[in-house]
Amino acid sequence: MPLKRPIQSIASWPLTDAVGIVARKFGPVVALTSLVLSVANYIYQQGMYQWSRGIETYIVLEQIRRSERLPAADLAFLGDSSCLMGIHVPTLLRAFPGSGIESFCTIGFVGPDGYGAMLEKMIARGRQPSKLVLVFNPIQYERDLRWNEWVNFIRTNHFEVPSNLTFPAGGLEYIRLLMERAVYNPLPGGYAVYYGGKDQFISTIWREHGSAIDPNRMLDIPSLEAYKATLAGHVFFKPDPKIKPFVMNAEFEKALGSLSEMLSKFDRSKVYLVITPVNSLYAQGGPQSFHAEAGERIAALLGIDRSQFLDTPDMMLDIMYAHYPSHLHRWSRIIYTEQLAKALADRGVLGRTTGN
Amino acid sequence: MSFVSVAFLCLVPATFLLYHATSRLAVQNLIILAASYVFYAWWDWRFLPLLVGISIVNYVAAILIAATARQQVRKLLVFVAVATAMVVLAIFKYFNFFVDSFAAIAHHAGLNPNLPTLRIVLPLGISFITFQGIAYVVDVYRGKHVAEKNLVKFLAFKAFFPQLVAGPIERASNLLDQFSAPRRFTSDHADRALWLLIYGYAMKVVVADNLAPIVDTLFIPEQPFGWSVVLATLAFGIQIYADFNGYSLIAKGVALLFGFELIWNFRYPYWSVSINEFWRRWHISLSTWLRDYLYIPLGGNRRGELITNRNLLLTMALGGLWHGASWTFVLWGLLHGTALAMWRKFSGGTAPGSKTAGAAGWALTMLVVFVGWFLFRAANWDLLIGMLRALKSWEWAPVHGAVVLAILSLTCPMMLLEWQLQSRGDYFLLRWPAWMKYPLFAALVAVTAAASGHVNATFIYFQF
Numbered sequence: 001m002p003l004k005r006p007i008q009s010i011a012s013w014p015l016t017d018a019v020g021i022v023a024r025k026f027g028p029v030v031a032l033t034s035l036v037l038s039v040a041n042y043i044y045q046q047g048m049y050q051w052s053r054g055i056e057t058y059i060v061l062e063q064i065r066r067s068e069r070l071p072a073a074d075l076a077f078l079g080d081s082s083c084l085m086g087i088h089v090p091t092l093l094r095a096f097p098g099s100g101i102e103s104f105c106t107i108g109f110v111g112p113d114g115y116g117a118m119l120e121k122m123i124a125r126g127r128q129p130s131k132l133v134l135v136f137n138p139i140q141y142e143r144d145l146r147w148n149e150w151v152n153f154i155r156t157n158h159f160e161v162p163s164n165l166t167f168p169a170g171g172l173e174y175i176r177l178l179m180e181r182a183v184y185n186p187l188p189g190g191y192a193v194y195y196g197g198k199d200q201f202i203s204t205i206w207r208e209h210g211s212a213i214d215p216n217r218m219l220d221i222p223s224l225e226a227y228k229a230t231l232a233g234h235v236f237f238k239p240d241p242k243i244k245p246f247v248m249n250a251e252f253e254k255a256l257g258s259l260s261e262m263l264s265k266f267d268r269s270k271v272y273l274v275i276t277p278v279n280s281l282y283a284q285g286g287p288q289s290f291h292a293e294a295g296e297r298i299a300a301l302l303g304i305d306r307s308q309f310l311d312t313p314d315m316m317l318d319i320m321y322a323h324y325p326s327h328l329h330r331w332s333r334i335i336y337t338e339q340l341a342k343a344l345a346d347r348g349v350l351g352r353t354t355g356n
Numbered sequence: 357m358s359f360v361s362v363a364f365l366c367l368v369p370a371t372f373l374l375y376h377a378t379s380r381l382a383v384q385n386l387i388i389l390a391a392s393y394v395f396y397a398w399w400d401w402r403f404l405p406l407l408v409g410i411s412i413v414n415y416v417a418a419i420l421i422a423a424t425a426r427q428q429v430r431k432l433l434v435f436v437a438v439a440t441a442m443v444v445l446a447i448f449k450y451f452n453f454f455v456d457s458f459a460a461i462a463h464h465a466g467l468n469p470n471l472p473t474l475r476i477v478l479p480l481g482i483s484f485i486t487f488q489g490i491a492y493v494v495d496v497y498r499g500k501h502v503a504e505k506n507l508v509k510f511l512a513f514k515a516f517f518p519q520l521v522a523g524p525i526e527r528a529s530n531l532l533d534q535f536s537a538p539r540r541f542t543s544d545h546a547d548r549a550l551w552l553l554i555y556g557y558a559m560k561v562v563v564a565d566n567l568a569p570i571v572d573t574l575f576i577p578e579q580p581f582g583w584s585v586v587l588a589t590l591a592f593g594i595q596i597y598a599d600f601n602g603y604s605l606i607a608k609g610v611a612l613l614f615g616f617e618l619i620w621n622f623r624y625p626y627w628s629v630s631i632n633e634f635w636r637r638w639h640i641s642l643s644t645w646l647r648d649y650l651y652i653p654l655g656g657n658r659r660g661e662l663i664t665n666r667n668l669l670l671t672m673a674l675g676g677l678w679h680g681a682s683w684t685f686v687l688w689g690l691l692h693g694t695a696l697a698m699w700r701k702f703s704g705g706t707a708p709g710s711k712t713a714g715a716a717g718w719a720l721t722m723l724v725v726f727v728g729w730f731l732f733r734a735a736n737w738d739l740l741i742g743m744l745r746a747l748k749s750w751e752w753a754p755v756h757g758a759v760v761l762a763i764l765s766l767t768c769p770m771m772l773l774e775w776q777l778q779s780r781g782d783y784f785l786l787r788w789p790a791w792m793k794y795p796l797f798a799a800l801v802a803v804t805a806a807a808s809g810h811v812n813a814t815f816i817y818f819q820f
Contacts, residue, residue, distance in 0.1 A: 018376035022613075025546040028790065029554075032798030033805070040802070168805075175806035182765035183566045184758045193580070194574035196758030204754055220580035222749050269756050 034168075041171035049173075055187055056107050056150075059084065059212070062202050063104045064154065066210060067118055072127045073102040075350055077210070078115040079135025080108035082276040082326040088337040089209035095341035096350040102129070108140045108326075109147040113255040116262035117154040123265055131169065131270045131349060133310070134259075137297065137326040138246035138290040140276055190215040190323075194342055197356050211333075214322035218329040227331035234317045236280035237278065245285035245326030246278070248294065256301040263302060272349060273299050273309045274340065275283070277316045282325035287314035310343045312336070357397035359606050360561060360808065365515075367395060372613055376541060385512045385535055388614065392515035396480065403479040406444070411514040413440050414489040415507060422503035430497055437493040441486040448482055453681030481521030483678055487645055488514065492528045494649055501528045509535045516616070518607040522600070524621040524641035531616070539615030547786050549612035550797070556605030558800050562807045563598035563766045567591045570762060574755075575733055577742030582750045585730070585743050587759040593729040594767055597626065600639070622717075624774050629708050629717035631695040631724055646675050646705040657700075664700070669693035679732070684740055688731040695724045 059081070077083055083105035092101050103224045104118060115134065122128045165173055184197025194215030195201040205212050252344045260328075263271055275295045283290070292313035311335065320332035328336055344350050357364050371391040394820055397404045417437035421430050436545075446454075462468070478742040495501040504510040513532040574588035604621035611618045625638035635643045651671040669690060676689020699705075708717040734740035776784065785793050 013377070014379045015373065015377040018372070021541065021543055021546045022372075025543065025550050028794045029550065029797045029801060032794050033801045036798050036802040037805075150393075171802070172806040173800060176809060179562075179803070179807060183762040184570070186569050188571040192585070192755070193576070193578075194753050194755055196570075196755035200754035200758045219753075220578075220749060222751055240692060311785075 004022050008104075011144060026317060037168040037171035037175075040174040041165075041167045041170070044165070044170040044174035045163055046105075047163075049165075051285070055066035055191060056109065059205070060106045060150065060154070062111060062205050063106050063210060064118065064121070066102070066206065067122050067127065068125060070102055070127070071100070072122075073129040074100040075131045075133065075344075076101075076129035077103040077105050077133045077135055078118060079105040079133075079274070079276075080106075080137055080140055080326075081105070081138075081214075081313055082137035082328075083135035083274075084210070084212050084328075085214040085322065086276055086328040086333045086336055087211060087340060088333045089211045089339040091334050092341055092344070092350075093209065095338070095345070100208065102162065105135060105210060108137065109150045111140065111143055111147060111151065111252070111255045112136075112259035113148070114151040114154050116259035117151060119259075119262055119266065121154075128266065131272065132266065133272045133274055133349075134302070135274045135276060137276045138294065139282075139324070141246045141248040141252050141290070141294065142244075143249055143255060151255075152298050161289075182255055190217075190219070194219055195232075213330040213333075214327040216323040216327070216329070218322065218331055224334055226333050228335075231317070231319065234319050236315060237318050238280075239284045240281050241284070242337045243282050244285050246282075246290040246294070248297065249286075253301060256298060260302045268302075268304050271302070271304050271308060272347070273302070273304065274312055275314070277313045277328075277336065279318055279321045279325040280315045281318055283315050283352075285323070290314075307347075310340070310349075312340055312343055357395045357661045359603065359610075360557075360565075363398055364395075367391060368610060368613065375614055379538075381536075382508070382536055384539070384614075385508050387517060388517075388535075389508055392512065392517035392520060395517035396515065396520060399480045400477070403477075406479055406482075407485060407515060408511070409513050410441065410444060410485055410489055413437060414493055414514065415504070415510045417493050418503035419505065420775075421493065421497050432494055438490050441490050445482065445486050448479055449678075450681045457683070479533045484523045484525055485514070487678075488525050488644075491525065491645060491649060494530070495528055501532070501773060504528070504532055506536075516611070518610040518616075519618055522603050522607075523639075524604060524607070524619050525645050526618060526641065530619060534616050541613070541615045542678040545612045545615060548783055551611030551783060551786055552605045552612065554797050554800050554804075556602045556607075556609055558602075558804045559598040559605065559770070561604030561786065561804045563770060564595045564602055565599075566766060566807060567598070567762065568594040571595055571733070574759070575739065575743065577738045579743050579746040580749060580751075581753055581756070582747040583752060583756045584759075585746050587756060587763070589726055589730040589733070591759060591763055592733045593626075593726050594763065594770075596729065596732070597622070598766075598770070624778055626722070626725075627718075627774065627778065628721050629714045629719050630703060631692065631699050632703075632705075633707070634721055634725060635692070635696070642675065642678070646671050650674060661701075663699040668696045668700075672696065680735065682735050684731050684734055684736065688728050691724065691728050691731060 040253070044148050077087055077089075084102065084107070087103060087105070091102050093099065104122075106114070106118075110118075112134075119128070142350050163170055163173075180197075180224070181199070184199065187195055187197060187201060188191035191201065194213060195204065218227060221230065273295060275291050275298075278290065295309045299306050314333065316328070316336070319336070320328055322329035322332075357367065371387060374391075377383060377385045378387075393404060393407075396407055414437060417433050421433045424430050424433065425790070486635060492501070496503045508534070513526075513528065513535050516526070519526055519531075571588055571592045574584045575592070579585060579588075601622040604618075608618045608620070619641060621640050623637040623640065625634050628634035628637055651667055654667040654670060655663055656667060670693075672689040672693030673686050674689065675694075676685040676687070679685045679688075708714040730743070731740070734743055785796070788796075
């Protein structure tokens, strides 16, 4: 046998022995790991994965889920993040005991067109509210065309898509998602400090009837009373001349037109409008322009009566803001919501003692 | 090069193949040395001469010590070798710390000196490398080990890549001697290496690296919640253990692939019922180093209670400073030194007798250890004060439930495993039938691989 000697030589080589041992010991683990990942990959491929994993997506997805699952409310809010972070539904529920109030507010990117798409889904499921409050912050007035992907996202039900991950990445992703249920992946910035991860943020939205907290300020103040004690001496800052005034652009008006079409399927007399306050630092041009006049123009474009534009504060102190010109923090949102409750009661939108 | 990197996962098999292609000891040592230098240079090749330089100083000093009979000259040689190591540490690790501390004192005294600071990159594993060198030279001086004459063997011992950057701080009596004897790679080595690698990587990637981002987001000077301080400290205590023990297990596993036996650096420290026991189980190679080369030379416990307590405080404070150039590390060391001194005084140096005493001892030990971890993680005064300020607010925020769930999810399986490992032996899983152990190993590997995609892949102790 001419090959006998080379084979014997290779077999007696120390490397052959070492590699053989490793193959015998490590081989079964490698094979079984591949099997585990194959099974995980198969399960993963049967499901769908979420469109994106940003905090904005969590908000929009969860509010859509809530609008699909909750019974029709007496009063519902649709609007941007100034509404999500600034209107505290539990405060309204305390003001109007027995009423069914829910917020389905999302983010400004969604815009009037997107709120219309959400309302359409609610109507289609027979879960439309008795009364509707539309909420806009002036920062929304300058709408960007690119934000329309959010409208498409809602309209096309394109929240989850088939996975494009292949073996083993799909299997690894499936296991990772399972692990994330127990060990959270921190949200960005202050959201990690207050909420931790996605699940806690989402459960807060559910628990607070569609409201959330912008955690970027005042987390160290333990109560509303303690916060109110810090307010003395604070005055409105003058608008910063470097900041652009809030002016409605054509894209925003077009989106309002789309929402107006949707409102034709709803009783317009039961639609109300709120323009949320801005930080006085950003109030370039004066509240007349971005609050009163803008509110009336929006009401007109939506085909609702100007009397349905609710009277709420146009500006608030810098110390009341958590972030940006539009997000109130956890204590100031209660102060603002109490004022909104007064406006709702004054206009007879909701009764103080019984459900509507 | 990190253990959690593609480069490392290529280096180990490549070195394994080359190493086992020969049975000649000298060639194998040379391959280990080359692989170790590639491992170190991968991080920053400019520091390779520093590693070689420190090794040569230790090598030469030991040979000269062994060759000299005059005690004064031998002492001088030890002094030169130790001082060289200290100068290296002082320059690379502590220069700015001492300058800043001096400037702060001068500032409080009303002076405003314009002192220079240097922008120095801390060489990877410098504390481990210098301490290992000191131990070797002192061991030769004490006659506990002969001076190694074979340069390749010695350099390979100093640079042995599984333990180069984060220990264990191996003594010559264990590791260097293994470079002299033929090493075998058997089924037993492979079995143990397999388990240690799976266990070590799971500890590091699944436990430590999943906790790292949570701890990082909670240890901030603006932290508003007291509960976050408590839970972040708990999470960090588990993170640092899983990170460092994970590293040590991987190091031991990789070494086994080449037929080397490294010491156990951790022996289930969170099961300790006294602070003394904790230090016999935690970072064993450092605690024994501090005992043998600092505490005992200072007089140990031979000169009365007062001197013993002084020695304990000094040893632990310097042990703290070894970890990093910050006063919070010194505070950490002093806390442990104080706890050790109190344990000596109140326990009489004996272990708790009853179960109740054991439980109380465990609770007290963990209190000290975790308060220590708080000081350890709060690496500067701003962070320390900010976090302490948060203790005035005890609001329970959504994040707290999430942290509790994360800690329990990661800690419970780890505790269960450690409990079994202690009672049934370090390798009890290897005795399980194949149909039980291999699916478990595969599941652990799959979970580790899944977790490795989105985690922080640095080791805490690399910075020391």
